[in-house]
Amino acid sequence: MSGAEAARRAFAPNWQGRAALAALAIYSVYAASQLDIGLERIWHGFSEAGAFLGRMVPPNFTRWQLLLDGMLESLQIAFISSAVGIVLSLPIALLAARNLMPWWVSAPARAFIGFCRSLHYVIVAILFVKAIGFGVLAGICALVVASIGFISKLFAEAIEEISPKQVEAVRATGAGFAAVLLYGVLPQVASRFVGFCIYQIDSNLRNSTMVGIVGAGGIGGTLFAAFKRFDYDFVAAILLVIIALIFAAELVATRVRAALR
């Protein structure tokens, strides 16, 4: 069969993959032209960047009182919103777990969680600012919504993955629903819940420095104002402090996680 011999190929060329890559390249050029991003604009921008960076150094800490107040306010927003968010997430996640609740309870709870997740926290913060006015309360509310969206979703999924056998055994002892939760369900998911909470506290710390951009309290407002007034040396100072806070938070989170293991 000499004909078949010639038709044999070591590799089937991946036409689909190549076509997808070509499409991606064409799209990039098209989208860049749509957004009016040209090479010379980028080039011009990066030459501006030098001047911009030049105005950032040295960072200016003379208004440290303003900086400190903003940072403390951000911390407070993060603490309160994490606490409220965690306390609310626990029951919502239990309601949303399909292996514990009938569908007519879990479906609305899941829809609520999905709703909390769907909008970016800054958008939620704007809505709260428009509804209840400028200030920390709006920031707290926005981050509570974000915390519920994140923790409840993952916690509900964790509950749905538990071993039903351990639950069955506790049920067989004649324990009531609450006792089954305490002994059969929670021990299986408690450490994961703590993990989700630590992650969310970390996120809330980062995000609490941003909600101020839309007027919802914290250092973000100070940062935005400094940008608008071209006080780039003060901007640099604020950014350095925010990054330091994020690093510190990540360090603590890593150590707590290691201690829990």
Added chain:
Amino acid sequence: MTGHTGAALEIRGLSKAYVAGKPVLHGIDLEVEGQGITAVIGPSGTGKSTLIRCINRLVEPSAGEIRLHGQDLARLRGRSLRLARRRIGMVFQEYNLVERLTVMENVLSGRLGYVPLWRAWLRRYPSEDVARAFTLLDAVGLPEHATRRADALSGGQRQRVGIARALMQEPELLLADEPTSSLDPKTSVEIMELIATLCSEAGIPVIVNIHNVALARRFARRIVGMAGGRIVFDGPPEALEDSHLVDIYGGEEWL
């Protein structure tokens, strides 16, 4: 209690169909006396497990009566079902301990049907419960393991904790669903020995599902053979002959 025949457990016409029209149990009738081990044998998928789980209602029976000292368990709901469940201890094939709790917490979880919720939550059990738990841990041979986590134990040790948890309920009946199937032969004998001794001392009747016919003969006072969702043999171990085993399991090459 009134109106019962003297048997601890009476099952009348018990049927169960997971899918409508395809029953797993066909009208089981069974009486179990106030003491001794009753072994239920039969091929896999013949409804042994379903039968046992219907008794404490981990599985909902489709029809029939299950009377424990005269009370019909099949009709119970809510609180009265819980009160009935705490009178029935259960030992599981895969032990079903709560892995992340300590041995002591697992044993004490046998009291969950008795103690109020706040005590369970704060682990403030009545001191006589704790004392009883220690006594049971001694009895099952794990005196030093109270504070270890359940997932740190071997299979045989876990099953011992499972037995202690079931007896912690002060049950009037013990159900054991394949208690030795996940264990090696030596440990299997030890576990059956433990169940037999502790339950006969406390006067608790036992219903045990078991795959191992030799173990059933050795420990049971009575053997119930099931095939195709029906009882096809019921008698003392001495009466169980090869012809019965053919009825129960089918084929004869394996004998």
Added chain:
Amino acid sequence: MTGIAGPIARELRGPTAPLMREWTRFSPRQRLARYTVWLAIVAALVWSVRSIEIIPEFLWDAPEQMADLLVRMWPPDLRYYPDAVHAALIETIHIATLGTILSFGMAVPLALLASRVITPFAVLNGFAQLLLVASRSVNTLVWALVFVAVFGPGAAAGVMAVAFRSIGFVGKLLAEALDETASGPVEALRAAGAPWGSVVLKGYWPQVQPAFWGIALFRWDINVRESAVLGLVGAGGIGVVLDDALNFFQWDKAATVLLAIFAVVIVAEIFVTRVRARLI
């Protein structure tokens, strides 16, 4: 109650068993540690609640005000969509997609440098890691502020912001995927005398390919959400329209924008789930 007999039962029945042993859930040290943690949490909360400036009337008023806002927004006026919203929505998706593609262009070399198995020089690994961490620890909005300052307001700043924030995320995950590859196939290629480029292309790439596409989809999904807010600081996309609508109290227009964002986020999530199921 059934009769309990025998030696064990006798001991069980005794009013105070002779071997009364103590059992507590935690050892004293564990308990001390737990109390310390709880105390720290409570202290942080008390400090926050006491020093934060919340006007109580605002707090009690909040649900009512929220309801009031929703009433003003309902029903959304969809007539705004074709003229005012659609173009901005497309621009948002362009920002997210282009930003993701651009970030990969920069993240892949950094990931190769940061991976210990590809680049066996600790100094280069550390340098790449430093750049990745720097990219990650600055929020997309801050990157947007920076690029608005550099490029001026518009979508270009948005694309750069999305790209620069994504570098750290993509680079970190990609470097981790590279570090976790099996060494067997790579050794086989080296043993066959393959040059560095071929080892990377035929030894590592096939192993990290699923992770690569997974990371790309994951980040794109996040970027779609993030680019919806970039407009609030002037970096283009649908956020600009939302900001204008809110500033001019056009509640029904704002509601239309929110609905559009909502829809895009959900469509993106469904798209990502579908594609991921097909790829893996």
